[in-house]
Amino acid sequence: MDRKTAKKLSECTCFNLRKASRAVTQMYEAALEPAGLRAPQFGILAAVAATKSVTITRLAEILVMDRTTLTRNLKPLTSRRLVKVLPGADRRSKKVELTKKGSETLLRAVPLHKGAQARIESGLDGQWPNMLSDLTRLIRVAQKS
Template sequence: MNRPISYDECNCFALRQAARHVTQIYERHLSAVGLSAAHFTILAKLARTPNLTMMDLADAMVMDRTTLVRAVKPLQRDGLISTEPAAHDGRTFLFSLTDKGEKTFDEAAIAWRAAQDEFESSFGRGRAKALRSELFDITE
């Protein structure tokens, strides 16, 4: 007989619980700009690296393409992201921020900084930096 799962030993449970908690902080701040944390991260990636293909953006976000398509649609609808066919292949589309997307991202970056400061103030700046490093190691 299998022993019952102990949630205090479950990495997945701990990570998902922590992710929900941290996401709530960021969502509270970003809601003033009308963005979710997921939408902000997509805009942030495109602000740093414009003209990404769907595959490159999905890989960077560690998302499957179907999930990314659902996340990108409202950003396209709201005029924050443009989609242009690639010059080398009309079936490949490139995603970039529009002028409105850049303005929204700039406003959202202020809200993001407030969320970042709130989290780091309660968790500790050094601990937060070490945590980010460990978490990025998981996805590399």
């Protein structure tokens, strides 16, 4: 259990994806810092903005995120009054919407995000679209297994 193990680890899909995820997240969060948003928070705000109003379960589907993860992730956003959670159509469901402050924050974050994305894409010399389709396929494979 020596060099061989180390080599296997360095080729492990999970290990490498998590590593890349950490590195890229840190880079995006540094970029988004002036807007005071973490990476998942930006995603949530953007998704809510795109729908105007969604239930929690539907939003989790859109974000491909565990529903209970989303529930927790909404907490710091509601505390900071960036989103509001209102009673939904049912007495079961709720709907999530942006507040004015949330819209403003998102508006401030979008150029920062765009800048980070542009830096990544330029660093990859146009390979990102390819990588994206590969990643999409990888997700499909992982979810089927």
